[in-house]
Amino acid sequence: MTENTPRTPQAIADAERWTAHNYHPLPVVVAEAEGAWVTDIDGRRYLDCLAGYSSLNFGHRHPALVGAAHAQLDRLTLTSRAFVHDQFAEFCQRLAALCGKDLVLPMNTGAEAVETGIKVARKWGYQVKGVARDRAHIVVAADNFHGRTTTIISFSTDEDARADFGPYTPGFTVVPYGDLDALRGAVTDDTVAVLLEPIQGEAGVLVPPAGYLPGVRALCTERNVLFVADEIQSGLGRTGRTFAVEHEGVVPDMYLLGKALGGGIVPVSAVAADAAVLGVLRPGQHGSTFGGNPLACAVATEVIKLLETGEFQARATELGERLHNGLAKLIGDGVTEIRGRGLWAGVDIDPARMTGREASERLMARGILAKDTHGSTIRLAPPLVITADEIDWTLDQFAAIL
Numbered sequence: 001m002t003e004n005t006p007r008t009p010q011a012i013a014d015a016e017r018w019t020a021h022n023y024h025p026l027p028v029v030v031a032e033a034e035g036a037w038v039t040d041i042d043g044r045r046y047l048d049c050l051a052g053y054s055s056l057n058f059g060h061r062h063p064a065l066v067g068a069a070h071a072q073l074d075r076l077t078l079t080s081r082a083f084v085h086d087q088f089a090e091f092c093q094r095l096a097a098l099c100g101k102d103l104v105l106p107m108n109t110g111a112e113a114v115e116t117g118i119k120v121a122r123k124w125g126y127q128v129k130g131v132a133r134d135r136a137h138i139v140v141a142a143d144n145f146h147g148r149t150t151t152i153i154s155f156s157t158d159e160d161a162r163a164d165f166g167p168y169t170p171g172f173t174v175v176p177y178g179d180l181d182a183l184r185g186a187v188t189d190d191t192v193a194v195l196l197e198p199i200q201g202e203a204g205v206l207v208p209p210a211g212y213l214p215g216v217r218a219l220c221t222e223r224n225v226l227f228v229a230d231e232i233q234s235g236l237g238r239t240g241r242t243f244a245v246e247h248e249g250v251v252p253d254m255y256l257l258g259k260a261l262g263g264g265i266v267p268v269s270a271v272a273a274d275a276a277v278l279g280v281l282r283p284g285q286h287g288s289t290f291g292g293n294p295l296a297c298a299v300a301t302e303v304i305k306l307l308e309t310g311e312f313q314a315r316a317t318e319l320g321e322r323l324h325n326g327l328a329k330l331i332g333d334g335v336t337e338i339r340g341r342g343l344w345a346g347v348d349i350d351p352a353r354m355t356g357r358e359a360s361e362r363l364m365a366r367g368i369l370a371k372d373t374h375g376s377t378i379r380l381a382p383p384l385v386i387t388a389d390e391i392d393w394t395l396d397q398f399a400a401i402l
């Protein structure tokens with residue numbers, strides 16, 4: 001192989017050869033990144049408009065986050081929760097304050113935060129609400145995406161996510177997203193929680209109708225049911241607020257957080273709720289070897305400090321407006337609909353022109369990494385450090401591929 005032979009095809013073939021085929025990645029092999037940009041193994045640069053499905057809200061290798069990680073690597077990386085470590089309390093205190101809740105419970109992946117939320121809601125149902133043993137019931141929304149564990153896919157409505165993974169976990173009712181009457185009809189005396197994404201990300205960045213989230217809040221209060229907001233993708237600055245529920249002035253009983261909480265460096269997730277809810281757990285009833293480890297806490301504490309400045313939320317608002325205004329001009333010209341909030345957009349491509357996959361491949365050829373979802377939607381979620389010029393350039397590339 002000469003020095004100029006592209007390395008990408010072989011690297012992709014090698015990856016395909018040695019992994020289960022549970023993803024269909026774009027044909028790019030990333031080797032380096034900084035801020036909003038990544039570089040592949042052949043030296044090509046791309047603007048990262050996926051940002052690790054919103055895990056890289058602060059960009060790749062944000063200096064404050066990398067600095068915190070380096071400093072912690074040199075001191076202490078893991079204790080397990082069998083011992084307390086010196087990074088734990090500050091992380092928990094700052095995250096609880098950010099959420100306006102009494103307590104937090106750190107885990108690692110988003111799916112683990114969701115599983116934790118389900119367990120806590122069930123236990124709260126039995127111990128506080130007085131639901132009869134094994135009767136606890138949770139209402140969820142159609143087209144949800146909450147992760148990939150067996151319990152979570154049990155209430156997925158996506159056949160690819162679900163088929164052939166049964167038997168399924170009982171105790172869930174699925175209702176249409178955004179339909180308050182359907183939700184009201186599904187709540188019973190045994191209902192312990194309503195679990196929702198305030199904006200459905202994987203479904204194509206679906207924003208529910210105005211008034212829906214406040215309606216869910218009121219219904220949950222009225223029926224003594226926990227409102228569990230999965231802010232794993234929508235939270236931590238992405239929509240222009242720390243949490244997407246804030247756009248509707250809603251405070252859920254429980255926040256599920258993940259992705260950007262780890263700063264794009266380590267997997268960090270968490271559940272935040274008041275003591276009346278999270279306080280139901282006792283030693284031995286839940287845990288994780290890596291949850292709340294020193295490295296995770298050091299990085300996540302720095303993430304929270306970045307959010308405390310409000311700078312990233314403001315960027316998402318301001319630049320999000322620019323992005324949405326620009327995308328709106330493409331409607332009727334190869335784009336049929338756009339949805340979203342802040343620096344988050346679901347762009348429906350006219351299927352008569354091309355599939356979502358084709359659109360993402362054409363964007364890639366023009367130096368933009370973005371991923372399709374559900375056939376004809378492109379999801380844009382660039383790092384919040386993206387500049388106005390880079391947004392304009394992204395819009396130009398979009399217009400060009402259409």
Ligand SMILES: Cc1ncc(COP(=O)(O)O)c(C=O)c1O
Nearest residue numbers: 109110111145146147230232233
């Ligand atoms: C809303 C939501 N919840 C949960 C998850 C699962 O997170 P993880 O992949 O870290 O398990 C995701 C991942 O995309 C998500 O978007």
